Amino acid sequence: MAEDLKITTSADKKEQYQSLLPQIEALVFGEPDLVANLANICAALKEQFKWFWVGFYLVKNDELVLAPFQGPVACTRIAKGKGVCGVSWEKAETLIVPDVDEFPGHIACSSLSRSEIVIPLFYNNEVVGVLDVDSEELAKFDDIDAEYLQLVVKLVNFK
Numbered sequence: 001m002a003e004d005l006k007i008t009t010s011a012d013k014k015e016q017y018q019s020l021l022p023q024i025e026a027l028v029f030g031e032p033d034l035v036a037n038l039a040n041i042c043a044a045l046k047e048q049f050k051w052f053w054v055g056f057y058l059v060k061n062d063e064l065v066l067a068p069f070q071g072p073v074a075c076t077r078i079a080k081g082k083g084v085c086g087v088s089w090e091k092a093e094t095l096i097v098p099d100v101d102e103f104p105g106h107i108a109c110s111s112l113s114r115s116e117i118v119i120p121l122f123y124n125n126e127v128v129g130v131l132d133v134d135s136e137e138l139a140k141f142d143d144i145d146a147e148y149l150q151l152v153v154k155l156v157n158f159k
Contacts, residue, residue: 005044005047005048007047008020013144013145014144014148016048016049017144017151018148020044020045020048021148021152024040024041024044024045024152027040027044028041028155028156028157032159034156034157034158035067035068037155037157038056038067038068038156039068041056041068041131041155041156042054042055042068042070045070045152046070046071051071051133051134052072052110052113052134052135053069053070053071053072053074053109053110053132053133053134054069054070054131054132054133054134055067055069055070055071055074055132056068056069056129056131056132057085057130058128058129059127059129062080063077063078063080064078064079064080064089064129065077067129072110072112074110075107075109082105083105083106083107084100084103084106084107084116084118084132085107085130085132086107087118088119088120088130089120089127089130092120092122093120094119094120094146094150095116095117095118096116096117096141096142096143096145096146097116097117097141098115098139098141099114099115099138099139100113100114100115100116100134101114103116110134113134114134114135114136114137115134115137115138115141116133116134116141117133117141117145117146117149118130118131118132118133119131119146119149119150119152119153120153121153121156121158128158131149131152131153133145
């Protein structure tokens with residue numbers, strides 16, 4: 001696939017995801033390099049949705065370590081059970097946080113982040129990383145984001 005995205009300007013979030021998902025699949029199909037695929041996924045999501053921060057953390061030596069991302073500089077390492085990413089990893093579940101200031105133990109990598117969604121990445125039934133997305137708006141993320149971002153992370157090949 002050419003490295004160009006067709007950005008959908010529809011106001012309907014579901015339509016945007018439905019347009020973007022096959023494009024992301026085409027970007028990663030046949031590409032064996034994990035870092036390249038994570039980088040392209042971040043770029044595609046950031047380009048389509050204009051979120052404040054989009055990135056991956058991967059589990060290394062029992063902590064989450066910063067991986068490809070789009071946005072301002074970020075926290076480099078996150079312990080299991082700490083912050084939204086660490087709790088998502090520990091619980092092995094997607095977390096939607098409408099107001100990060102109300103999340104116990106939130107790690108503020110940027111004071112501009114107001115809401116967040118974190119999706120765990122699984123390989124062999126274990127969490128091997130997370131996709132973290134932040135917005136400058138309160139309550140930016142919902143079940144539609146969770147549904148489609150879970151489909152996006154299933155496209156990541158950890159072999």
